[in-house]
Amino acid sequence: MNEKLVRARKNVNLTQEKAATKIGVTLRVYQRYETDECVPNVKRAMKIAEVFHTTVEELFSMNDFNNNSEPDPHQIQNEEKTNI
Numbered sequence: 001m002n003e004k005l006v007r008a009r010k011n012v013n014l015t016q017e018k019a020a021t022k023i024g025v026t027l028r029v030y031q032r033y034e035t036d037e038c039v040p041n042v043k044r045a046m047k048i049a050e051v052f053h054t055t056v057e058e059l060f061s062m063n064d065f066n067n068n069s070e071p072d073p074h075q076i077q078n079e080e081k082t083n084i
Contacts (some may be wrong), residue, residue, distance in 0.1 A: 002036050004059050008052040009034075022051045 009019050020030035024047065025040075032038045033048075039060065040048060049056045 002034050002059075005034050005048070008054050008059060012052055014051075019048075019051065023047050 009016070014022070016030055016034065017027050020027045023030065023044065025044070029038075033040055039045070042056075045056045045060055049059055052059070
């Protein structure tokens with residue numbers, strides 16, 4: 001779990017749903033950020049930092065950006081088709 005992200009969200013008194021709305025992603029995508037299933041791209045990370053009144057550096061280490069990336073919408077659709 002991305003404890004820094006969770007802590008930053010709670011520090012500004014936002015629910016996951018409200019945070020997702022302010023950041024401009026779905027609730028599920030935001031939840032994936034908090035559970036480290038994926039990390040936001042740089043532009044999205046900057047928006048998260050803005051909403052949470054912090055910096056990208058405080059929220060994410062460089063290793064986070066190198067290990068995972070935002071899910072490719074086409075890949076998700078293909079996975080959903082495969083699982084049907």
